[in-house]
Amino acid sequence: MKYNLIATCTFGLESVLKKELIGLGYNDLQVQDGRITFQAEELGIARANLFLRTADRIYLKLSEFKAEDFDELYEGVKNIDWQDMVPVDGVMHVNGRSKKSKLSSVPACQSITKKAIIDKMTKSYGVEKFTEDGKVFPVEIILENDIAIVTLDTSGTALYKRGYRLHTGEAPLKETLAAGLILLSNWRPNIPLIDPFCGSGTILVEAAMIGRNIAPGLNRHFLSMKWDFLNRSIWKKAVEEAFDKRNTNKLELFGSDIDPKVIKYAQLNSENADLNTMIEFKQQDITDFKFTNKKAYIITNLPYGERLRNKSSIDELYRSFKNSIKYNDQFGKHIFTSHEHFQEIFGRANKKRKLYNGNIKCHLYSYY
Numbered sequence: 001m002k003y004n005l006i007a008t009c010t011f012g013l014e015s016v017l018k019k020e021l022i023g024l025g026y027n028d029l030q031v032q033d034g035r036i037t038f039q040a041e042e043l044g045i046a047r048a049n050l051f052l053r054t055a056d057r058i059y060l061k062l063s064e065f066k067a068e069d070f071d072e073l074y075e076g077v078k079n080i081d082w083q084d085m086v087p088v089d090g091v092m093h094v095n096g097r098s099k100k101s102k103l104s105s106v107p108a109c110q111s112i113t114k115k116a117i118i119d120k121m122t123k124s125y126g127v128e129k130f131t132e133d134g135k136v137f138p139v140e141i142i143l144e145n146d147i148a149i150v151t152l153d154t155s156g157t158a159l160y161k162r163g164y165r166l167h168t169g170e171a172p173l174k175e176t177l178a179a180g181l182i183l184l185s186n187w188r189p190n191i192p193l194i195d196p197f198c199g200s201g202t203i204l205v206e207a208a209m210i211g212r213n214i215a216p217g218l219n220r221h222f223l224s225m226k227w228d229f230l231n232r233s234i235w236k237k238a239v240e241e242a243f244d245k246r247n248t249n250k251l252e253l254f255g256s257d258i259d260p261k262v263i264k265y266a267q268l269n270s271e272n273a274d275l276n277t278m279i280e281f282k283q284q285d286i287t288d289f290k291f292t293n294k295k296a297y298i299i300t301n302l303p304y305g306e307r308l309r310n311k312s313s314i315d316e317l318y319r320s321f322k323n324s325i326k327y328n329d330q331f332g333k334h335i336f337t338s339h340e341h342f343q344e345i346f347g348r349a350n351k352k353r354k355l356y357n358g359n360i361k362c363h364l365y366s367y368y
């Protein structure tokens with residue numbers, strides 16, 4: 001049996017998520033802003049959660065139907081065979097979103113959805129009251145252009161929480177976004193990689209996992225592992241595949257940062273991920289940074305300047321950075337920042353991609 005799955009991602013990462021899905025063997029993809037719908041066997045639920053580096057969550061799509069009023073919404077939700085998935089004591093949290101739809105009140109849509117589920121379960125189980133003290137099933141009702149999509153969140157904790165990052169400095173990148181920047185840069189594991197503003201080391205830890213082909217979800221759990229309607233063997237199979245896919249590539253990864261505290265965090269995080277032997281971290285101000293390796297790639301997330309006293313000091317910092325890497329004219333530089341006038345300081349990028357870091361509009365400026 002095939003399932004319809006939805007992988008969500010940060011706006012701007014759809015193209016890399018698409019490549020990742022194709023790499024996993026899923027080809028029939030429907031790409032929309034921030035999400036990709038695809039079909040997979042049951043095993044695909046485990047593989048998508050375990051292997052995708054840029055997806056935020058994996059949803060099981062249960063139904064899609066027109067819903068211009070509450071009756072249509074109620075009937076559509078009630079048509080789903082909830083009893084085949086949710087046990088009699090299952091906990092059903094209903095979340096919702098509405099965009100360009102007549103049904104614009106999200107709380108009302110959530111309560112109609114919940115009522116329809118309970119009514120269907122009452123009919124199926126012959127029970128009036130549900131204790132809701134068992135396993136959790138997060139339901140999401142999405143309304144877009146008067147079309148309702150009903151999903152179950154199979155991931156639980158968002159996928160950017162890989163489990164290795166216990167310490168962060170200010171403004172850390174989400175792990176999924178850091179992986180996205182690396183995949184967008186087309187870095188290859190045989191090329192040395194430097195992050196001279198490495199903070200808690202997210203870009204380099206993600207690069208080590210990409211370089212060694214380590215599945216990002218290997219050290220965590222996913223909510224749907226507990227669901228009885230899914231065959232437990234899918235998780236075992238996906239984990240075995242993940243172990244088989246790992247390689248022993250030699251990597252050259254270097255991180256530095258002015259702040260000794262975040263360098264300590266970066267070291268601890270890389271130890272947690274068991275990747276510390278592959279990354280060299282050191283405390284260093286960018287003004288002391290000597291760029292001697294002409295063949296290295298730079299992927300970095302510059303400070304945005306909110307915390308610096310004035311605009312001229314952040315511009316000064318960016319100029320120092322430009323000066324310190326001027327000898328690296330042969331390999332890629334990929335710089336992620338929200339600075340509005342970045343190119344005035346750094347020069348025109350070969351490629352500029354808009355991406356959001358949380359709510360902050362940023363760009364990845366690529367110089368090939």
Ligand SMILES: C[S@@+](CC[C@H](N)C(=O)[O-])C[C@H]1O[C@@H](n2cnc3c(N)ncnc32)[C@H](O)[C@@H]1O
Binds near residue numbers: 168196197200259
């Ligand atoms: C946006 S944060 C990087 C966050 C990192 N990507 C992460 O995920 O943790 C920018 C970093 O630049 C560092 N920084 C600021 N001024 C610096 C300088 N003059 N030289 C080197 N690093 C500096 C800050 O300490 C901070 O950790």
